[in-house]
Amino acid sequence: MKEKASLTERPPRVGLFVTCLVDLLRPSVGFAAVKLLEDAGCVVDAPLSQTCCGQPGYNSGDRHTAAEIALQVIDLFDPYDFIVAPSGSCAGMLRKHYPALFAEGTPERMRAEKFSGRCYELISFLADVRGVETIPVPCRRSVTYHDSCSGLRELGVRAQPRRLLASMPGLALKELHESDVCCGFGGTFCVKYPAISNAMVEHKVANIEKSGAELLLAGDLGCLLNMAGKLTRSGSNIEVRHVAEVLAGDTSEPPIAGANRP
């Protein structure tokens, strides 16, 4: 399935699915994604009439709205060779769930199926499709990595970020105990069941503290906001960033949580 980049092929046109959280709260993740994609030989565009992937509706039982938004996303991003999101959760929605929104045999279903095959999560796209094997940017930090659920289980994002991080000169990767256990974010779950969500993120933060790493990374801003918010509330100094920022070598913006926050 690997399509390695070659010198002769036309550079692929990538539509960046920015995600609503990155747009609103942490654009640096979007720009890190752009840099990584361009370094990997892609031509990147971010069509600005994008909104949301539809997950809030889909996971709350409003299938109809989710399907309408899916068609809107498909229309907007159809011209691109690939659609890439710096989020396993949104990419999982585009890649795994869009076809399921439409009845089998309908034209919409066929369109969604053709579309979803071109949708990727950022890090797995770089590693699996563009054949990126190493990141030669030095990073003298001890980091730990949380596997966000959708990326891990819907898209098989597990080895790729670890491999790329480990290739950065000076970077020490410390495995997080129960790295594959949910942090308790879960989209609307965290506000529908705050007490349970809190117990889950407390458990997660205890494991993060035990890892001994100074920097926590993950591939989904939702999970990162949840863990970062808990870390700052509990007075921890551990830094939190999106994995793309570190891989792109751009940590000029303050972290989501941690030491160099003003």
Added chain:
Amino acid sequence: MIESTAPAFKENARKALADTVLQSALSIARPRFVDKRRKAKDRLPEFDALRDQARDIKNHTLAHIDLYLEAYEAKVKEQGGEVHWAATPDEARDIVVGLCRRLQAKTVTKGKSMISEEIDLNRALEQAGITPIETDLGEYIIQLRGERPSHIIAPAVHLTKSEIVADFRRVHTHLPPGRDLSEISTIVGEARGILREKYVEADVGITGANYLIAETGTSIIVTNEGNGDLTQILPKAHIVVTSIEKLVPTLEDAATILRLLARSATGQEFSAYTTLSTGPRRSGDPDGPGEYHVVLLDNGRSRMLGGEFQDMLRCIRCGACMNHCPVYMAVGGHAYGWVYPGPMGAVLTPSLIGVENSALLPNASTFCGRCEEVCPMRIPLPKMMRHWREREFARHLSPPAQRSGLALWAYVARRPRLYAFASWLGHRILRTMAGRKGRIAALPLAGAWTRHRDFPGPQKMTFREQWKRRPR
């Protein structure tokens, strides 16, 4: 059917989170279940291939369940047993109580059976003046405490050793009060000694069934304590209380699924005892019950056939989904408020008691997908929880605040220009609130978030704004 507190799930969960005994018990159970299953799976290279086979076996059975049920009943009759069909819990209870009365039963021993929980059998027996005695150690403990199982294979997983010792001292008053109960083996030994007498006294033995075999009319149970064997062999009659989806066509099929069951449940290769029962004692048998009855409960299962929730009928009750569920492991099984907890309960409970009575359960999931990842029968649990949310939404059962929030989001998300404006406005508000600290400690309308954690503030501008200004 037992009463449900599923509508109070949130309140139940809050209490569970504050229950230090429960939290300590769960913190012990959590790593054990996960590690043992993973090791057992890793020792069996064909584990995933077996999962496919097992799924196919059950799908085939469910597609032809009418034929297999008839074949099964005919075989049971041929062996001298009897099958009793129960559409509802009431019918099932009446059948069991009626059989016990006819047999003039004073006490009945019981092997572990979730169906007997579903039909609230112990209470019905007690009301009829019959004493039920649970013989599975975990079930025995919770019977002493007047509780319900909090887990489908480890009913007393919510307790630690010290509660159990205190219960034994409270109830086993005929034993010396100063006896040593510091070791688990002595605790087990004490229960065993007491249960030995009960096996012999019992007039009827009731067990559940892990599988029913259409080809032979056999019922199969698995236990680790051997209590099931003594329960069903010694009394005058053996009553199997079970449900229609336990059926598989052949012994070979059951053997395939058995290879997955213990590995997924406890991380064992096989449970210590796998007991096959086919009809009553035959002439020439050294032992066995004089009568053999099977009470087959439907209770809404046949309605699941052919619909969105049919896959749930593949469930073999191994408990792997709850063992790996971060929500279950945070609040324990009692919070779910009915018979079946965890992800499998979140799908099955609405099917059996109605989503209007249990909608909080399929919502209590982050869709992390760990349950589906470990399910030996490849049941798409998150997908089916989502289907329940869809039914809840379609029937206007979800809370009004949630509905209006969702409607607002839907309106804005379908209008890109309005969305861009909302994003800009939201950004400015959050940016102002976060101030120099860069985080928000109390966010209006998002108190559920900021009660427990800060809300990290946004960067200087939205992505949209910066992208427009990007040098080309």
